[in-house]
Amino acid sequence: MLTKVSYKLFTENHIFDDMTDKQSKILIAAIKVFSEKGYANASTKEIAEEAGVSEGNIFSRFTSKYGLLQAIIQPVTHAIFPTAFGKFSDTKITDIYPTLQDFVEALVKDRVQFMKENANVLKIFLSEMTYNHQLRQDFQNQFIKTAAFYVKAIHHNLTTFKADRQIVNWPDIEILRLMWSIIGGLVVSYLFFNQPVTKIDVNRTVTALIKALSQNKFN
Numbered sequence: 001m002l003t004k005v006s007y008k009l010f011t012e013n014h015i016f017d018d019m020t021d022k023q024s025k026i027l028i029a030a031i032k033v034f035s036e037k038g039y040a041n042a043s044t045k046e047i048a049e050e051a052g053v054s055e056g057n058i059f060s061r062f063t064s065k066y067g068l069l070q071a072i073i074q075p076v077t078h079a080i081f082p083t084a085f086g087k088f089s090d091t092k093i094t095d096i097y098p099t100l101q102d103f104v105e106a107l108v109k110d111r112v113q114f115m116k117e118n119a120n121v122l123k124i125f126l127s128e129m130t131y132n133h134q135l136r137q138d139f140q141n142q143f144i145k146t147a148a149f150y151v152k153a154i155h156h157n158l159t160t161f162k163a164d165r166q167i168v169n170w171p172d173i174e175i176l177r178l179m180w181s182i183i184g185g186l187v188v189s190y191l192f193f194n195q196p197v198t199k200i201d202v203n204r205t206v207t208a209l210i211k212a213l214s215q216n217k218f219n
Contacts (some may be wrong), residue, residue: 007031009118013075023061024052030068035120039069039128069128073135076118076125077142100166104209111183113199115190123191165215175213182209 007028010016029051033042044065048055062068097103115122128135154172161167167175186205189195192204 007118009121010075013078015071015075019061022051022053022057026053026058026061027068027071027102031072031124033173034072034124036217039124039132044068052068069124069135070138072121072124073128073138076121077139098212099211100161101206103161104213105206107179108183108186108202108206109211112186115187116197119191121186126188126191139184162215167213168215174184178212182212 016027019027026047029047030042033047033050037046042065044055044058047056047065047068051057058065058068062071097106097150129139154176158167158172158175162169182205186197186201190197
């Protein structure tokens with residue numbers, strides 16, 4: 001069975017810090033069962049058996065199966081904005097990544113690493129965002145609270161790239177949508193279709209993004 005160390009997103013956000021050993025085992029078991037069977041098809045009995053505890057231990061800490069799901073999703077929600085937008089939000093972005101090539105390559109490699117480190121959790125997150133209206137609403141509320149700073153920083157830095165004529169002069173939202181759709185294709189194939197992500201795949205994704213976003217092709 002995977003241990004707490006296997007879940008970097010949770011350890012970095014200190015999710016296990018106030019949990020007993022049994023509670024940590026329950027959360028890890030829930031991640032395994034939900035990622036393999038889906039939330040709707042999983043039962044608290046199965047999770048308890050996987051964790052090696054009684055079913056009552058689940059309810060005493062997490063209240064219900066949905067409470068367990070929230071305990072898994074919330075760390076992703078809180079972490080996804082800083083990790084996803086962090087490379088956009090540095091106010092000296094052109095000093096760190098002077099060219100579009102530098103920036104895109106760093107971004108793609110960072111996202112692939114994040115995906116591999118948190119594959120099971122992200123699979124649950126993306127699956128439930130698709131089907132669970134309440135979770136989508138909770139996520140949207142978190143987005144409104146968390147994203148304001150990053151949206152402002154993103155606008156500043158994309159404007160800098162546009163002024164340097166390195167990136168297409170499109171609205172920010174269109175640039176972001178294009179980037180996440182291309183990177184998202186890599187993520188979905190890895191998480192849901194068991195397709196390996198090799199260095200060649202990463203390099204091709206970088207090339208595709210640069211070709212799609214480069215202002216030069218429109219000159």
